[in-house]
Amino acid sequence: MIPLRIKVDANADEPFVVRLRSFEGSVAGDIPIALDARDVVLERVSDAAEYRGEGGCIRVHGIDPSQIDGDVLLVNPHRGSADRLVRASSPHNTFLVTERCDQLCVMCSQPPKAHHVDLFAHFEAAALLAPEGATIGISGGEPTLYKEELLNFLVQTMGKRTDLRFHILTNGQHFDELDMPMMRSLERERIVWGVPLYCRSPEVHDEIVGKQGAHARLVETLGFLCRAGAQIELRTVLMKRNAPGLTALARFITSTLPFIQTWAIMQLESIGYARQNWQRLFHDSSAEFDGVGRALDLVRSRGIEAQLYNFPLCTVPASYRHLAPPTISDWKRAYLDECRDCTIKDGCGGFFEWHPKKHGYAKLGAQS
Structure with a gap:
């Protein structure tokens, strides 16, 4: 690693x-x-x-x-x-701006901590030294718990480096109308906001994130981001709990959220809380892909881009592999013994370094 x-x-x-x-x-x-x-x-x-x-x-x-x-x-x-x-040679650079969070997701890969150290001045200095044309991720915890500092960081950095782009992960719980002027002042085509929505059912979504009312607040925020002209990457981590509702979620996206740029269905990462809850959370998409496929087909038929993140190619039917780019960051990517003779390995994102070897995918193997 x-x-x-x-x-x-x-x-x-x-x-x-x-x-x-x-x-x-x-x-x-x-x-x-x-x-x-x-x-x-x-x-x-x-x-x-x-x-x-x-x-x-x-x-x-x-x-x-x-x-x-x-x-x-x-x-x-x-x-x-x-x-x-x-890292100058890598496209996978992310600033962890805080480890605090106001949600407690059952599969969180970065379990929240109570303390916070403000490093925004250091992050700005680092961003200004990044290679030309770099995309920098912003993650947490929940970055918008420090919304004013985050937006000021974006204004300052983007003003000094007009070539940089940002991908920001947020649970969408903290924006309000007072933020609209600053949001609209940003060069919106240079920022993608990655926002999680796990189920059409408010009850299931709120259960997954451990916060009552989170679904309703999130839907409000998605409307706010739309009016702000923001680019939205909607993210859905695939789990046993929400897999049966993927088609309903796809219908909700096409009817209510057609303004999003991308819907990303993401495979589970076995670290943090997901590791502790793996047996009850992991949905083996290599054995049960039909629901994922129907959901992808539905949103794509309405002109919305859909992709599969963190899916090894051999776990995806051939007709959907073009939707599965190599998204696992290089510093935590690994390949299994089964990958050694695979003819499609070069285009595959592989596995997380910590993916469980004994209770992972049922259908796995090199392609020839």
């Missing part, structure tokens, strides 16, 4: 953001690349890779400099570590 936290030494009192540059990375042909004040350049490699810049020196341990060239780090000198906020 690709490490997102690495060991570093730094002579500083407070956390800070830097971008790593190797000797080769600081030159394009014969023309030196202009360095930012936050850049540190590789000087030598001994027992550690030593970088130096305007802010001083840092030493990076346990990873080859070629694997982190161009990466943007949030260095915590007291902890002796750094988080790779932006």
Whole structure:
């Protein structure tokens, strides 16, 4: 698994953001690349890779400099570590802005915590150092618990970097009409809002997220986002509890939410609460795909894009595989022994690193 936290030494009192540059990375042909004040350049490699810049020196341990060239780090000198906020070679970069949340989803992969540390200033610094044309994810917890800070971050960052795009996950519980002017001031084509809706039934949705009234509030928010001109990616994690209602949800989407850009049906990730509840939550779509297929057919027949996220291709009927892009982030993606001789592996997103080997998909195997 690709490490997102690495060991570093730094002579500083407070956390800070830097971008790593190797000797080769600081030159394009014969023309030196202009360095930012936050850049540190590789000087030598001994027992550690030593970088130096305007802010001083840092030493990076346990990873080859070629694997982190161009990466943007949030260095915590007291902890002796750094988080790779932006990996230059990866399209999968996400800022975890908080671990607090006001819902308690039965399958949550990032169980909420009570504390919060405001890192928005560091996230802005990191975003400004991201590669050209990057898309940055914003996740939690629930980012809109800090809505004012989040919207200000977007305004500032997008104003300074007109090439950046953002994908923001939110449970859709905290927007109100006072937010409309700022939402409309953003370049809306550069932001996708990923919003979860798990069932047409308010009772089932509220049961899944552990919050009474969440469904009704979410539907209001979806209308708000529509009026704001936002791009909406509606997300539905597939589980035993909501699988029987997929067709009803598809009808609700086509009749009430036709303004969404994408409906993503997502396979379960066996981590956090989902791992604890796996046996009662996991819906084996490799053995029971018909309901998923009917729901996809219905929304697509009405002109709404639909996709399958986190579905290994061999678990999906051939006629639907073009709807299953490789969505599992590279740092947590793995392949099984059964994948070794698969002829469609190159286009497959594989499995989560922590996918259970003994109670996963019933129909699994290499394609030839």
